[in-house]
Amino acid sequence: MKILVCISHVPDTTSKINFTDNDTKFDTNGVQYVINPYDEFSLTRAMWFKEKQGASVTVVNVGGASTEPTLRKALAIGADDAIRVNAEPTDGLMVAKELTEVVKNGGYDLVLAGKESADYNGQMVPGMLASLLDFNFVNGCVGVEVEGTNVTLLREIDGGEEKVSSTLPMVIAGQKGIVEEKDLRIPNMRGIMMARKKPLNVVEPVGAAAATVTQNFEKPAAKGAVKLVDNVDDLIDLLHNEAKVI
Amino acid sequence: MSVLVFADSSEGKFKKTAFEVVSYGKKVAEELGSDLVVLTINGGDASQLYTYGAETVVEVKNELTSFNAKAYASIIKQVAEAKGASTVIIDSSVDGLTVAPLVAVALDAGYASNAVALPSSTNPFVVKRKAFSNKGFNNTEISTEKKVIGVAKNSYGAHENAVSGTTESFDATLPELGVTSVEINKAQGKVTIADADIVVSAGRGLKGPENWGMIEELAEVLGAATACSKPVSDLGWRPHSEHVGQTGKPVAANLYIAIGISGAIQHLAGINASKVKVVINTDPEAPFFKAADYGIVGDAFEVVPQLIDKLKAFKQA
Numbered sequence: 011m012k013i014l015v016c017i018s019h020v021p022d023t024t025s026k027i028n029f030t031d032n033d034t035k036f037d038t039n040g041v042q043y044v045i046n047p048y049d050e051f052s053l054t055r056a057m058w059f060k061e062k063q064g065a066s067v068t069v070v071n072v073g074g075a076s077t078e079p080t081l082r083k084a085l086a087i088g089a090d091d092a093i094r095v096n097a098e099p100t101d102g103l104m105v106a107k108e109l110t111e112v113v114k115n116g117g118y119d120l121v122l123a124g125k126e127s128a129d130y131n132g133q134m135v136p137g138m139l140a141s142l143l144d145f146n147f148v149n150g151c152v153g154v155e156v157e158g159t160n161v162t163l164l165r166e167i168d169g170g171e172e173k174v175s176s177t178l179p180m181v182i183a184g185q186k187g188i189v190e191e192k193d194l195r196i197p198n199m200r201g202i203m204m205a206r207k208k209p210l211n212v213v214e215p216v217g218a219a220a221a222t223v224t225q226n227f228e229k230p231a232a233k234g235a236v237k238l239v240d241n242v243d244d245l246i247d248l249l250h251n252e253a254k255v256i
Numbered sequence: 257m258s259v260l261v262f263a264d265s266s267e268g269k270f271k272k273t274a275f276e277v278v279s280y281g282k283k284v285a286e287e288l289g290s291d292l293v294v295l296t297i298n299g300g301d302a303s304q305l306y307t308y309g310a311e312t313v314v315e316v317k318n319e320l321t322s323f324n325a326k327a328y329a330s331i332i333k334q335v336a337e338a339k340g341a342s343t344v345i346i347d348s349s350v351d352g353l354t355v356a357p358l359v360a361v362a363l364d365a366g367y368a369s370n371a372v373a374l375p376s377s378t379n380p381f382v383v384k385r386k387a388f389s390n391k392g393f394n395n396t397e398i399s400t401e402k403k404v405i406g407v408a409k410n411s412y413g414a415h416e417n418a419v420s421g422t423t424e425s426f427d428a429t430l431p432e433l434g435v436t437s438v439e440i441n442k443a444q445g446k447v448t449i450a451d452a453d454i455v456v457s458a459g460r461g462l463k464g465p466e467n468w469g470m471i472e473e474l475a476e477v478l479g480a481a482t483a484c485s486k487p488v489s490d491l492g493w494r495p496h497s498e499h500v501g502q503t504g505k506p507v508a509a510n511l512y513i514a515i516g517i518s519g520a521i522q523h524l525a526g527i528n529a530s531k532v533k534v535v536i537n538t539d540p541e542a543p544f545f546k547a548a549d550y551g552i553v554g555d556a557f558e559v560v561p562q563l564i565d566k567l568k569a570f571k572q573a
């Protein structure tokens with residue numbers, strides 16, 4: 011099995027969110043970047059397939075040279091090689107189209123991604139990729155087993171879970187549950203040393219066009235101070251008469 | 257030209273989000289001067305959709321017993337083409353979020369997910385979307401001729417706008433499914449976090465799983481869903497499905513009550529989209545108070561039982 015894991019390079023969850031250039035650009039100043047948390051779950055699941063079923067695991071990111079440390083981290087976790095498509099990601103469709111070329115050229119039969127990225131929360135790249143490739147697709151995956159080309163999956167649905175079956179090739183968008191959090195891998199010294207020698211191939215983009223453009227960003231309106239009350243009668247009164255939520 | 261809204265349903269009942277997207281679609285159609293067409297797939301009683309402004313309801317009935325991404329995308333595309341839809345609007349149910357990107361590719365349309373407001377302009381077409389786990393918004397222009405909009409849950413709301421609608425049936429052809437359903441497991445009779453208007457959530461401050469009785473009772477009085485912070489589910493005190501936050505479930509409720517939760521940034525990331533936040537915590541310095549609308553500095557073991565009693569009396573009055 012040839013597995014491709016899509017890695018999004020996102021601000022750490024504790025990052026302060028600011029904008030510059032008249033609110034048209036995300037301010038990267040002082041921002042620590044990490045592997046998108048949802049992708050980390052899928053990457054760890056891919057490592058199980060590698061170790062237990064002898065799959066090969068390639069990681070891919072569409073992004074500028076600044077994303078290479080994130081790809082190196084994925085290599086240190088255990089991926090065999092990495093691909094960086096040398097283009098600034100501008101929207102979900104553009105990224106999905108660039109990834110489509112990578113999947114076709116590499117002949118991957120399983121593509122693992124995270125269900126959304128922690129920056130734009132778009133929840134669109136995996137579905138678009140599946141559609142462009144005409145691969146089977148399962149979103150919000152919380153469990154997956156592969157036997158030959160048969161795949162059994164658990165996916166989250168509103169109010170529960172659904173067990174589904176499918177066949178390779180497919181795109182799976184994972185989240186916590188595809189592996190448990192305690193099983194996430196932290197790169198160790200040996201992994202980091204080995205990652206330095208693993209191939210990180212830079213490929214030029216096919217020049218896919220975006221379908222959307224961010225005009226500008228906004229921050230949520232500043233929140234008023236909390237109203238503290240010292241008894242539950244006052245709380246119920248405020249929730250009923252002021253906030254009108256009960 | 258028309259605006260096509262997909263109204264999602266499950267087991268023949270419309271989801272709450274279906275009424276939100278019909279309400280949203282009604283306004284977009286008005287702004288564009290287009291017809292509004294609402295599509296249902298094995299859905300519920302169409303007259304429920306008329307209440308929210310659906311003039312034309314297109315019903316597709318077939319043998320699918322549950323959601324299938326490829327099939328739903330194909331049906332939405334067929335109806336969009338038959339009805340000359342320029343804009344397709346989809347909800348943020350789990351299935352809506354799954355099918356929308358497929359529809360965008362099928363129609364060669366730009367897709368803006370997580371829309372939190374009506375388009376601020378239709379020429380150019382600009383919608384406000386949430387990003388950075390609700391710590392920011394981006395105003396996105398969709399530059400393609402056809403457009404797909406995903407409407408974030410609980411952001412626009414359902415607005416009644418009754419019309420005398422008509423219903424027509426549509427014969428859609430099904431593609432090869434690719435993915436087949438084996439078994440569905442749903443929590444029976446419980447309000448789920450995703451559907452709840454009110455969520456009662458508790459953290460490590462509750463000390464142990466044996467103390468969750470009062471949380472469940474409070475939720476029951478309010479008709480609310482129960483939720484928890486991450487360490488609580490990691491410790492196995494509560495199921496993972498209740499874990500709220502950056503790595504857990506997002507909550508866009510009208511009222512979020514946080515009991516014995518510190519308000520770490522990763523927890524707040526999951527609840528920022530909720531409208532009114534109430535915090536009960538012994539520590540006046542708990543960061544959650546900065547994010548909250550109302551708060552009581554107090555011991556959950558004293559405050560929650562009082563709150564249950566007083567709410568029961570309030571509900572009876």
Ligand SMILES: Cc1cc2nc3c(=O)[nH]c(=O)nc-3n(C[C@H](O)[C@H](O)[C@H](O)COP(=O)(O)OP(=O)(O)OC[C@H]3O[C@@H](n4cnc5c(N)ncnc54)[C@H](O)[C@@H]3O)c2cc1C
Pocket residue numbers: 023458459460461462484485486487488499500501502503504515516517518519520521522523526536537538539542554555556557
């Ligand atoms: C990458 C990453 C992702 C994460 N994702 C998430 C996530 O998705 N969701 C999440 O929740 N966390 C997440 N976390 C963890 C997060 O940082 C916090 O550790 C967690 O939210 C704390 O949970 P808590 O508030 O229940 O517990 P604590 O931090 O232990 O706080 C307990 C609170 O209870 C109060 N308290 C104690 N006794 C009482 C009492 N008797 N009555 C009232 N109040 C009382 C205390 O004052 C305190 O404020 C993540 C962390 C990381 C690093």
